[in-house]
Amino acid sequence: MLELCDLWLQVAWQQAFTDEAGAVRWESAPVCSRPSEGGEGSDGGDNNATAVMQPASANFSTPCDVVSVLDFFAAHRADPYNCGALASSIPDDASVVEAVNAPNATDKLGRPLQASYVLGGLRYGENGNITYAEALQLVAAAQQKVVQRAGEADSDPVVNEWELTLKYAVPSSESVKGRTNGSFPYEVLQGYPDNSALSDDLIGDAFSEDVVRIAIATVCLVIFSTFVLSRRSPVYSSGYMGLVSTACVGMAIVSSYGLMLWIGVTYSEIVQTGIILLLGLGLDDAFVIMGEHWRQSEGDKLFSTPVPKFVGRVMRMAGPSITVTSLSDAAAFGTGAISTLPALRDFGLYTMTGVLFDYLYQCTFFVIFVGTDTRRKRAGRSDWLCCFKRKEPTEPLCCKAIPVTPGEPGWTDYLPGRYIAGSVLNRAGKVIVMVGALTLLALGIYGATHVETNFAYEDFFVPDGSYVAKAYKLRDEYFTGNTLQLAAYTRAYGTAAYFANRDELLALPVAMRTSEWHVEGTPVAAFYEAFLDSAPDEASFDNATVWASALVAFLDSEAGASYAEDVAFGDANRTEIIGTRAARLFVRLAGNSAGNTQMMDDTRAEAAAAAPALDGTTYSFSFLFFEGDKVIKSETLRNCFIAAAAVFVMCLVLLADLWTSLIVLVIILAIDTELLGFMAADGLTYNSVTAISLILSLGLSVDYSVHVAHSFLLFSGTRTERAAAALRHIGGPVFQGAASTFLAILTLAGSSSYVFQTFFKMWMIIISLGALHGLIVLPVILSICGSSPYDDATPAADVYPQMLAPWSGSSTWWGAWGGTWGGRDNRAKEVALEARPRPPEAAECGAVDGDD
Numbered sequence: 111m112l113e114l115c116d117l118w119l120q121v122a123w124q125q126a127f128t129d130e131a132g133a134v135r136w137e138s139a140p141v142c143s144r145p146s147e148g149g150e151g152s153d154g155g156d157n158n159a160t161a162v163m164q165p166a167s168a169n170f171s172t173p174c175d176v177v178s179v180l181d182f183f184a185a186h187r188a189d190p191y192n193c194g195a196l197a198s199s200i201p202d203d204a205s206v207v208e209a210v211n212a213p214n215a216t217d218k219l220g221r222p223l224q225a226s227y228v229l230g231g232l233r234y235g236e237n238g239n240i241t242y243a244e245a246l247q248l249v250a251a252a253q254q255k256v257v258q259r260a261g262e263a264d265s266d267p268v269v270n271e272w273e274l275t276l277k278y279a280v281p282s283s284e285s286v287k288g289r290t291n292g293s294f295p296y297e298v299l300q301g302y303p304d305n306s307a308l309s310d311d312l313i314g315d316a317f318s319e320d321v322v323r324i325a326i327a328t329v330c331l332v333i334f335s336t337f338v339l340s341r342r343s344p345v346y347s348s349g350y351m352g353l354v355s356t357a358c359v360g361m362a363i364v365s366s367y368g369l370m371l372w373i374g375v376t377y378s379e380i381v382q383t384g385i386i387l388l389l390g391l392g393l394d395d396a397f398v399i400m401g402e403h404w405r406q407s408e409g410d411k412l413f414s415t416p417v418p419k420f421v422g423r424v425m426r427m428a429g430p431s432i433t434v435t436s437l438s439d440a441a442a443f444g445t446g447a448i449s450t451l452p453a454l455r456d457f458g459l460y461t462m463t464g465v466l467f468d469y470l471y472q473c474t475f476f477v478i479f480v481g482t483d484t485r486r487k488r489a490g491r492s493d494w495l496c497c498f499k500r501k502e503p504t505e506p507l508c509c510k511a512i513p514v515t516p517g518e519p520g521w522t523d524y525l526p527g528r529y530i531a532g533s534v535l536n537r538a539g540k541v542i543v544m545v546g547a548l549t550l551l552a553l554g555i556y557g558a559t560h561v562e563t564n565f566a567y568e569d570f571f572v573p574d575g576s577y578v579a580k581a582y583k584l585r586d587e588y589f590t591g592n593t594l595q596l597a598a599y600t601r602a603y604g605t606a607a608y609f610a611n612r613d614e615l616l617a618l619p620v621a622m623r624t625s626e627w628h629v630e631g632t633p634v635a636a637f638y639e640a641f642l643d644s645a646p647d648e649a650s651f652d653n654a655t656v657w658a659s660a661l662v663a664f665l666d667s668e669a670g671a672s673y674a675e676d677v678a679f680g681d682a683n684r685t686e687i688i689g690t691r692a693a694r695l696f697v698r699l700a701g702n703s704a705g706n707t708q709m710m711d712d713t714r715a716e717a718a719a720a721a722p723a724l725d726g727t728t729y730s731f732s733f734l735f736f737e738g739d740k741v742i743k744s745e746t747l748r749n750c751f752i753a754a755a756a757v758f759v760m761c762l763v764l765l766a767d768l769w770t771s772l773i774v775l776v777i778i779l780a781i782d783t784e785l786l787g788f789m790a791a792d793g794l795t796y797n798s799v800t801a802i803s804l805i806l807s808l809g810l811s812v813d814y815s816v817h818v819a820h821s822f823l824l825f826s827g828t829r830t831e832r833a834a835a836a837l838r839h840i841g842g843p844v845f846q847g848a849a850s851t852f853l854a855i856l857t858l859a860g861s862s863s864y865v866f867q868t869f870f871k872m873w874m875i876i877i878s879l880g881a882l883h884g885l886i887v888l889p890v891i892l893s894i895c896g897s898s899p900y901d902d903a904t905p906a907a908d909v910y911p912q913m914l915a916p917w918s919g920s921s922t923w924w925g926a927w928g929g930t931w932g933g934r935d936n937r938a939k940e941v942a943l944e945a946r947p948r949p950p951e952a953a954e955c956g957a958v959d960g961d962d
Contacts (some may be wrong), residue, residue, distance in 0.1 A: 135404075153908070162402040166167050171390060176297070177223070177227070178228055178246065178247070179229055179416045180196070181914055182225075191315060210225050211225075211239040222633045224633070226589075227589070228247050228249075230245035230588025230589050231241040231587075231588050233295040244588065245588040246590075247589050250293045250525055272904065295706055301818050302580050324386060326857045327386050327854045331850055332353060333390055334850055335351075336353075337349070338352070338397065338849075338850075344491055345491065345492060349494065351396070351476075353478075354392050354396075355397075355472070355476060357466060357475075358472050359471075360470035361391070362388065363388050363464055363468035365793060366464035366466075370460050375459050376452065380802065380865060381460050384460050384461045386857060387873070388464040388855050390714055391468075391813070392464075392465075393855075394850070395435075395473075395476075396472055398428050398840070398843040398847075399424065399472065399476065400480075401428070401840070405611075405839070406427070412484070417485055418482055420484055423475065431816075431821070432472065433469075433471065434761065434816050435813045435817060436466070437760050438760045438761060438816060439465045441457050441756035441757055441760045443465060444458060444462040445749050445756055446560060446802070447804065451741075451745055453801075453802065454745075458495035472819045509652055510713055518643075524844075524846065526842060528838070529887060530841065531833070531838065531889070534889065535833055535834050543890045544894075547887045552786035554784035554785070557789070561786055562795050563742055563796040564739065564797065570784075576862070584706050591701060593694070593696045594709075595694070595697075596697055596729065596733075597692075597694045597730070598691070598692050598717045598726060598728050599692065599727055600690045600725060600726050601689045601725045602689070602725065604657045604688075605687045608654075611724050612638070614720065614721035616639065616642075617720040618636075618692040618720045618721045619718070620690060622717070625712070626712070627697040628695055628697055628698075629698055634693050634695040634768075635673075635695070636691070636694075637676040637677065638670065640670065640673060645664065647911050657687075658684075677689075677690050678690065706739065707737075709738055710728075710736045710737075714727050738797070740800070745801070753805055753809070754782075757778060761816060765819065767897050768895040770896070770897050771817065773891060773896075774815045777815045777888055778808050778812060781879045782808060783870065785803075785804065786804070787873050789872070799868045802869075803872035803876065806876065807872075810877065812878040813847060813878070813884075814846070814885065815888050817884070818836050818885070818888050818892075819836075821840040822836040822889075822892050823897070823903070824900065825839075825903055829893045831907060832893075832899065832908065833893040833896065834889075835845070836889065837889055838893070845885065848877055852874070855873045855874060855877065868895075
């Protein structure tokens with residue numbers, strides 16, 4: 111008890127004093143002082159005292175309103191600051207048991223005191239008395255003096271500062287054992303502070319890690335893009351273009367976020383995570399452009415074509431592809447702008463503008479450097495050391511110098527262009543892929559029907575393992591974890607209306623007390639019931655003025671001090687009542703979203719029925735999330751369908767092919783469905799965080815599918831040849847884009863924040879499913895039922911004969927089992943084998959290149 115009393119003092123004695131410069135300092139002040147305008151503070155100095163704690167009576171010279179098990183003891187109620195007197199009044203354990211089992215116990219204000227409110231893990235003896243408790247709860251009431259600041263949430267800065275100091279009174283470590291925070295060391299108590307300021311502080315710390323994560327993501331992407339854009343030849347390599355592409359993404363992020371902030375779109379922690387997404391997503395356009403640059407460099411075209419014309423050819427081929435994906439991404443993300451969910455709306459606006467700015471910079475700023483890079487290669491200058499020229503673009507390898515060609519593909523081009531295409535675009539591969547895709551879709555559909563709706567602000571945003579999270583766990587386990595504190599409110603215009611309908615001020619707490627959701631055994635605090643208990647006969651109130659004066663006198667009295675904030679006045683003289691908090695109570699939580707929203711609707715209906723003239727209703731902070739739970743599922747699915755429709759229209763306009771656009775639509779809807787199945791398997795629910803990811807999945811999956819679909823239309827030949835040529839043409843950049851996004855999102859791994867954990871898991875699944883469907887499933891579907899090519903399509907066998915050559919029926923296990931593609935396929939392979947170039951003769955041992 112001594113330790114608990116000392117802890118009580120640490121909480122109740124902390125008062126704020128403001129000096130002339132406006133700085134806040136904290137001093138011990140064993141009273142709850144109300145500041146006087148420009149007067150002296152309670153410390154007797156010339157400073158103004160700011161009352162943080164709610165006083166226990168109206169004269170503001172009595173102890174602060176801090177409820178604990180100590181209120182069961184008369185010595186504490188008489189002199190709460192005298193821990194010695196308290197200790198003297200408790201000679202043995204039996205006196206403690208007797209005190210907590212006393213009938214009709216009250217706190218310092220005379221309010222009923224329930225043992226279950228301050229004691230947790232109770233055990234009872236044979237006679238029904240409490241014999242054991244595992245946890246203690248100390249509840250302090252603070253006086254909120256809300257300050258409104260532009261661009262910030264309304265709050266009381268002094269109270270917030272005081273709440274943050276509680277982590278020193280009740281240390282943020284797991285235990286206060288062995289620590290001296292008061293007059294003696296703590297040897298028994300283990301303390302866990304819990305309040306909104308501490309929660310917000312921890313949440314802010316978790317999101318501040320974003321700065322470090324963004325820096326790590328940027329460095330990783332620079333290294334990755336440099337590696338991907340490098341080649342064996344120091345001349346034909348374009349590694350430094352990785353820096354240029356990352357710079358374009360950075361400029362796009364600065365431009366989009368600056369524009370949205372200038373317009374006034376809310377910037378939040380969730381919006382901040384969009385920077386990491388844009389870092390990974392923004393490099394896709396650069397990979398496509400550079401991939402086409404190398405393809406256009408095959409043969410002698412790099413040297414025989416004027417640079418402006420050469421770059422024009424590159425953009426003529428790459429431009430449509432990056433245009434369709436960028437605009438489709440923007441359309442998908444932009445659908446979030448019409449959402450009623452603020453988080454989704456803001457995130458959609460920031461990411462949509464980010465994608466558009468990235469498209470602008472990649473098509474302008476980056477293309478300028480493409481021309482510069484082309485001139486460097488034509489001049490025979492090295493990649494990073496452009497001041498040095500090489501006579502021959504060769505690669506030193508051991509004691510030989512093996513010439514390489516300007517259009518030599520990179521290592522990431524071989525995986526989709528040769529190995530994936532060779533594995534899946536045959537009879538056996540197609541069967542295996544289609545069976546696997548349909549099975550995955552079936553599992554996704556099943557899981558999508560089992561995704562629930564739930565959003566718990568405290569559990570989701572407070573970092574796992576933090577001291578506040580442990581406090582929440584203790585609260586839920588021992589105290590009001592399955593209950594919720596709410597209040598019933600009324601609203602009317604003027605004291606006369608309240609006087610005429612004052613019977614409703616009595617009916618409302620009665621309705622709340624008899625509600626099926628009210629926690630049995632817990633009190634319902636009602637200011638009007640307390641007023642009538644302390645007032646003379648109600649019939650003595652002749653008119654509204656007399657009645658209001660008596661009510662104000664009650665609120666200013668010691669008996670009414672705890673209800674002082676329950677009546678709102680519209681004037682400084684407190685003559686016109688404009689609102690009341692008619693009842694405060696605890697209600698049961700249902701344990702699921704549907705039950706909680708039902709509780710919210712039921713209590714609102716009960717309040718409205720009990721006080722129709724006074725516009726009765728109920729409210730709790732958690733109602734904000736219950737309201738979201740009511741619409742989150744339908745809102746998310748509605749936005750997904752709108753985004754899918756927008757993507758389809760964009761694909762139809764830019765691809766100019768109805769059937770191919772429908773296939774792409776089916777692919778992205780399948781990915782979203784399978785993502786829902788993953789959510790069910792992983793226990794994720796519909797909420798604002800997962801809604802963002804579901805919308806994003808439509809935009810991200812478009813990147814992987816539309817590139818391949820567009821390339822498929824560029825080539826003529828059999829469907830299988832065209833699908834293989836599409837993978838060889840665009841598969842490398844698609845794979846590179848998926849890898850860069852994967853690498854950026856990887857920085858979210860290991861986060862203790864629910865938001866980061868959820869984004870990491872869902873975005874990883876989106877990237878994996880998108881790459882799987884774009885590089886494997888879609889080519890197989892196109893090879894089976896793809897539409898006709900464009901009129902000016904290029905024969906696939908003429909463009910990539912060397913790629914088709916190895917696909918003879920006996921050269922690989924899949925060819926031997928799966929057979930050939932058909933009549934035209936055999937002839938195409940023969941042509942490819944005949945046209946396959948021979949490797950160049952190796953230079954003599956010891957040959958080296960010289961520099962000009």
